[in-house]
Amino acid sequence: MCLTIVSQLTTLGVYAQTQSYNQANNEIDFSHDLSQKWSLEFNVGQSWTTKPGHTSLFSSLAQLYTRAWVHYNPNDKWKLSFFYAFYYNKYVPEIDQREAPEWRSAAQAIYYIKRKRLILTTRWRIEDRHIKNVDSVFEAVDRLRxxxxxxxxxxxxxxxxxxxxxxxxxxLFFKTSSKVSGSGLFDRNRVSAGIGYGITNNCQLELSYSNEFLPRPGENQSYNAIQCNVVFTNLLPRIGHALFGKKTPEGSSAN
Structure with missing residues (x-):
């Protein structure tokens, strides 16, 4: 069904020339449980891109970002979240990317379906983006994912x-029209696949490949990206335990 929707929404753009770029992305995630229902999360990441005449994935730094989350789990089926983030899109003229700082907030809902080992999630996110346009004005753009x-x-x-x-x-990404985002309703489609590994019970390493297709007037864009994520859970209490030890009921220290 998703492929059908994408096909219908991009019919006007599939015959346009497509410019492809390769990217390398990485992100470090820190999460901390406040209680059984509430948790905090912080992400920091960056993106690198190839340029015409340069085949290295690290030819140019394209983006830096930080993002802070609050999560609420009312039960084992739902997860409700809010984040506030800053994205710095670097000026890279070789790929027609201008400098465009962005402040972004979002509300998100995830529904979990578990079948033995398999975990299937459906996620909806509404983003309120304020992106600096060519007139040096932070223009509001709403996006549904x-x-x-x-x-x-x-x-x-x-x-x-x-x-x-x-x-x-x-x-699938859908957006409102603006000077900075264009007039089309459909923004992009992203497909990804990868593998993760549990380094410890509280730290995972994930490597994945993703393809983003962006239908645009005149020339479509396609991004092939290698993504590396490192995920830490409840890191600070474990660092404190490693540095200072854990006191026993008798008051002595046990490591």
């Missing part, structure tokens, strides 16, 4: 230390 994602542990029942897991997702 819908994603289906599958995670499947390969050699264990759950994601834990020593467990490999597969990842796959399909995501």
């Amino acid at each position: 819908g994603q289906i994602k599958v995670v499947y542990p390969l050699n264990g029942s759950v994601i834990a230390k020593g467990v490999f897991y597969g990842i796959g997702s399909e995501e």
Whole structure:
């Protein structure tokens, strides 16, 4: 169904010339549980891109960003989230990217479907983006994103230390029209697949490939990206325990 929607929405652009770029993205995620229902998360990431005449994935830095989340889990089926973020899009004239700082906030809802090892999630996100345009004005752009994602542990029942897991997702983006984002309703389609590994019970490494197709008037754009994510859970309490030890009821220190 998703492929049908994408086909219908991009019919006007499929015959246009497509310019392809290769990218390398990385992100470090830190999350901390406040209680069984509430948690905090912080992300920092960057993107590198190729340029015409340069084949290296690290030819030019394209983007830096930081993002802070608040999550609420009312039950084991739903996860409701809010984030506020800053994105710095660097000036890279070789790929027709101008300098465009952006402040972004979003509300998000995830619904979980679990079938033995398999975890299927459906995610909807509404983003309120304020992007600096050519007139040096931060222009408001709203965007709706819908994603289906599958995670499947390969050699264990759950994601834990020593467990490999597969990842796959399909995501559609829709936006409002503006000077900075263009007039089209459909923004892009992103398909990704990868694998993760539990370094410890609280730290995972994920490597994935994604393709983004952006239908644009005159010339479509396609981004092939290699993504590396490192995910830490409840890192600060474990650092404190490693540095200062844990006091026993008798008051002595046990490491």
